[in-house]
Amino acid sequence: xxxxxxxxxxxxxxxxxxxxxxxxxxxxxxxxxxxxxxxxxxxxxxxxxxxxxxxxxxxxxxxxxxxxxxxxxxxxxxxxxxxxxxxxxxxxxxxxxxxxxxxxxxxxxxxxxxxxxxxxxxxxxxxxxxxxxxxxxxxxxxxxxxxxxxxxxxxxxxxxxxxxxxxxxxxxxxxxxxxxxxxxxxxxxxxxxxxxxxxxxxxxxxxxxxxxxxxxxxxxxxxxxxxxxxxxxxxxxxxxxxxxxxxxxxxxxxxxxxxxxxxxxxxxxxxxxxxxxxxxxxxxxxxxxxxxxxxxxxxxxxxxxxxxxxxxxxxxxxxxxxxxxxxxxxxxxxxxxxxxxxxxxxxxxxxxxxxxxxxxx
Numbered sequence: 001x002x003x004x005x006x007x008x009x010x011x012x013x014x015x016x017x018x019x020x021x022x023x024x025x026x027x028x029x030x031x032x033x034x035x036x037x038x039x040x041x042x043x044x045x046x047x048x049x050x051x052x053x054x055x056x057x058x059x060x061x062x063x064x065x066x067x068x069x070x071x072x073x074x075x076x077x078x079x080x081x082x083x084x085x086x087x088x089x090x091x092x093x094x095x096x097x098x099x100x101x102x103x104x105x106x107x108x109x110x111x112x113x114x115x116x117x118x119x120x121x122x123x124x125x126x127x128x129x130x131x132x133x134x135x136x137x138x139x140x141x142x143x144x145x146x147x148x149x150x151x152x153x154x155x156x157x158x159x160x161x162x163x164x165x166x167x168x169x170x171x172x173x174x175x176x177x178x179x180x181x182x183x184x185x186x187x188x189x190x191x192x193x194x195x196x197x198x199x200x201x202x203x204x205x206x207x208x209x210x211x212x213x214x215x216x217x218x219x220x221x222x223x224x225x226x227x228x229x230x231x232x233x234x235x236x237x238x239x240x241x242x243x244x245x246x247x248x249x250x251x252x253x254x255x256x257x258x259x260x261x262x263x264x265x266x267x268x269x270x271x272x273x274x275x276x277x278x279x280x281x282x283x284x285x286x287x288x289x290x291x292x293x294x295x296x297x298x299x300x301x302x303x304x305x306x307x308x309x310x311x312x313x314x315x316x317x318x319x320x321x322x323x324x325x326x327x328x329x330x331x332x333x334x335x336x337x338x339x340x341x342x343x344x345x346x347x348x349x350x351x352x353x354x355x356x357x358x359x360x361x
Contacts, residue, residue, distance in 0.1 A: 172196055182212045185241070187232045199229060201244055205308075207281040213241045218327055220334070227331070230323045233258055233268025240281035242271055246315065247283060247306060254317045257326055272302065272317065282307045288314075 150156055176182060177192030186192055192214065193199075199215040217226035229249060234242040246254065258267045272278070277286040286303035293299070300317040 176212060177214060179212075181210070185210075185212060185235065185238050186214050187235055191232070199231075199245055199249065201241060202248060205248075205282070206244060207240050210241075213238065213245050215245060220331055227334075228327050230327065234271045236269045239269055239271045240283065243280050243283040243285065243304070247304065247313070252313070252315060254315060255323075255326060256317065257323050272300065279307070 172194035173196070174192040174194060176195050176198065177186060183189065193216050197216050199213055199217060201211045201213055203209050203211040213231070215229050215231035218228040218230055219225075220227045229245070229251065231242070231245070245251075256268070260266070260268050260270055271280075272285060273287050275287055277284055279285075284305040284307055286305070288301040288303050290301075291299045297318075302315040302317060304313045304315050305311070
């Protein structure tokens with residue numbers, strides 16, 4: 001056989017082999033595609049069947065519901081809506097008093113308040129909707145566990161109180177408050193702030209060039225950022241100092257826990273205007289709104305302006321107890337809400353307050 005014919009035979013065999021492999025691959029691919037399509041169709045049929053079964057089940061549940069049960073449910077809904085409607089109708093609408101923001105930016109007073117016009121306008125700043133609690137599940141469980149523990153040990157709070165009655169804070173110096181220049185700024189000589197924990201005013205901004213006010217900061221966990229300020233009720237001569245403290249400390253809420261007079265004894269000088277505005281030194285206080293919820297609780301909103309810098313702020317004034325009880329309850333609730341139940345003990349919280357302020361003793 002010639003050499004050329006041998007090459008031709010080899011080429012023919014190789015081409016036949018390649019065509020056979022291609023055919024096999026094509027058949028395998030077709031089989032795989034058909035299998036995938038069949039599997040998809042089978043899954044679709046199963047899902048469709050389960051969907052139909054679910055619809056039939058729901059339909060059977062609907063048909064099984066008796067007419068009596070439906071009528072009972074409808075009556076229950078009507079009763080619930082009637083109760084909610086009556087609750088809204090019986091809820092006392094707060095008595096709202098509104099005052100126009102009358103500016104006195106060009107007027108200054110070194111001491112007493114300035115009279116203002118009695119014009120009013122409808123302006124509301126109080127939200128009646130409840131504030132939603134932002135609390136995760138773990139914190140909620142922790143609070144529930146804490147309360148269950150106290151309910152199981154019914155004498156626990158009583159024992160803690162008895163132990164606290166014998167607690168005495170470390171004696172602190174009160175030289176600043178007892179200074180002859182500052183005694184006239186104290187409502188009671190027996191209750192004077194400690195030197196190591198007192199609110200210090202900026203003397204250069206004070207109408208009497210003094211840095212003293214009978215008020216103490218109350219810390220929670222960060223000494224650099226006090227959560228509360230416990231203060232005496234202002235005297236006629238310290239109302240301007242009080243508003244200076246509110247301004248310089250950045251207070252946004254004032255909680256007044258005493259009436260102006262109690263059992264014939266003056267407890268606090270009125271430091272806000274009945275209507276319109278008053279000016280105390282360089283602080284203009286405008287009454288925006290007053291909402292009386294009940295005999296012992298009302299909320300006022302103030303518009304506070306610094307006449308030197310023309311800065312303005314909004315302050316809410318609550319009148320509702322006494323400062324120590326209020327601060328203690330609020331601190332314990334805040335610690336519980338933050339998940340720090342180990343620090344939420346009333347006795348531990350109270351001892352921390354007593355160490356910083358004579359107002360809590």
